[in-house]
Amino acid sequence: MAALIVLAVIVVLVVILVAKSVALVPQAEAAVIERLGRYVKTVSGQLTFLIPFVDRIRAKVDLRERVVSFAPQPVITQDNLTLSIDTVVYFQVTNPQAAVYEISNYIAAVEQLTITTLRNVVGGMTLEETLTSRDSINGQLRGVLDDATGRWGLRVARVELKSIDPPPSIQESMEKQMKADREKRATILTAEGHRESSIKTAEGAKQSQILSAEGAKQAAILAAEGERQSRILRAQGERAAKYLQAQGEAKSIEKVFAAIKAGKPTPEMLAYQYLQTLPQMAQGDANKVWLVPSDFGDALKGFAKTLGAPGEDGVFRYEPSAEAEDLPRPEDDSEEVAGWFETKTDPAVERAVRAAEAVARTPVESLVPEHLLGGADEPGELPPAKE
Template structure:
């Protein structure tokens, strides 16, 4: 019986020692702080270490998490300045910096932060309209953070930031806003469509204007070149006709001279002249206009008079042609072959060829597309083709009166 009592006493002592050891040693992990009281009063704060306590004298009042915490509060109804109720969700980022203040200054700092956030949010949003509330999140976040950080400083807390997670207006307001946004988008679409049509019409009109300007410019250049070509063609044709007439006249003069020389050298008799006269009479009757041909009755007398005028009677009484005195000198046409030698030159005039080449170069030159930007494109650029053609004429004067005179050279 005595042994049994001794075992019980030993077990009690061992249990007491275990309790004493358990109450005298505590392990506080990193990022946590333990607030220790001695005989019910604050003693010290330890963090991240093994701490020895006086048994039955010291005790751990509370352990506080020193990490930054994120607390999301449920939606809170808030009335805006224009008397609309919106539901706002908030998220608060805070950290305990003074564990003993968080333990002794407030009983539950999370509830305190929640209530303080709600009241501050209602004060801030109550001074804004719905539109300002929806578009001023950064401003609301900044005001909430400033008020919360100042109010929770004595609780040993540091508010890092406050975010509005969502702002939900009433369903009727959401429907009205959607209609307003839809109408606004349709309005902008209509404006943009009208603006596009206006720009398109302007561009089309501008293109038509440039096209008409270029067409008119091309027609004017073509007319100038055509007129210049016609003028040159007439000048060259007149020169050719002049040379041809001169050659015809010169040829007829030479032919008449040769014929009369042959007649003089042959000494024809009146019979030959009569024979030639008879051969010529049928030719006189040819032609559609000749309806009747009359042979004169005194044909023989005419031949006699013709023979007497051209000849002299011989020993046999026959009239024969007597040539004029051979010593008599007859004036011949003046030889002007040296003066008209260049009339028969068939080579192209270099000055004319150069003028045609310049005109073709002007015609093939690309037209500047910036005519619309100039004050008066037609007035400023129209004379260029004519200037190029006229400046290339032989004398360089460019006048229509001087060019033919130079070509008649």
């Protein structure tokens, strides 16, 4: 029984010795080893053998980059406003021996150093500068912390200000100021919009007036051209009508005299025709009284004797002479006036009509010069009239 107890004690001692002599240090950690209370070495990521009851692991240090967030701290600015600022520090242990022997608690040391440095930096700035200079504050904090923590075996990678909270009264004033600024920008934008709308409306009215004036101008030109062509055609028609009327009267007179000559009228027949013509001559409003001369019959006899010759019955009848037969007669239509009676359209008129139809089918915008459509350089400047 005693032997079993002794054997158990020996086994326990062996297990304790083995546990004290072997240490497993994982990767990304460093173990600081002391021998009889004095630093011996630093091991990381390996199996380490120790002398039992002589060597011991003083501390294990995490070699990864660590993120530490500190509670908000009151900081007074240059314009005597108290701000609540909380920071975040990114650091890494680069020398485990210094982190263990140079300072007792490097995390607390980093926190206090961050707070004091933050107060020094922000104390020289106003509220507006503090709110708009985060990058500058972060850079100054990182520089100071990295220099101070280097002897502790630390490397400060980044320092960030997580939030900057002004006092509630200042926040309310800032909100009012921001609201006023937004309302100001909204008013400016609204005014700019009205201005642009007025400019566009005026520009549209200007272009509309220009197009209307150009259209009225083209309409007036076409109306004048149409009136001109109409007057020319009416004048040509009246000329042809008068010519035809004169030619008809000439033909009628020729036929009448030819009939008279052929009929060999006597003084009695001329007197009869004269008496039939008198009522027609008296139909005028200005012809009130007609007197027939008493020697009218003698005058007809003298006229018949002068122009006629006595027949077998002793009555004087008209006999045309040889010279009367050779007198010129009214000519028919000559080549000079042949074109007056053509009914087809004059080529010039036809071209004018086609041009008017083409203008009517053309959009009005194409009739205005390009520089007017894009806006005239000077107000009220109009393009030169097109021929």
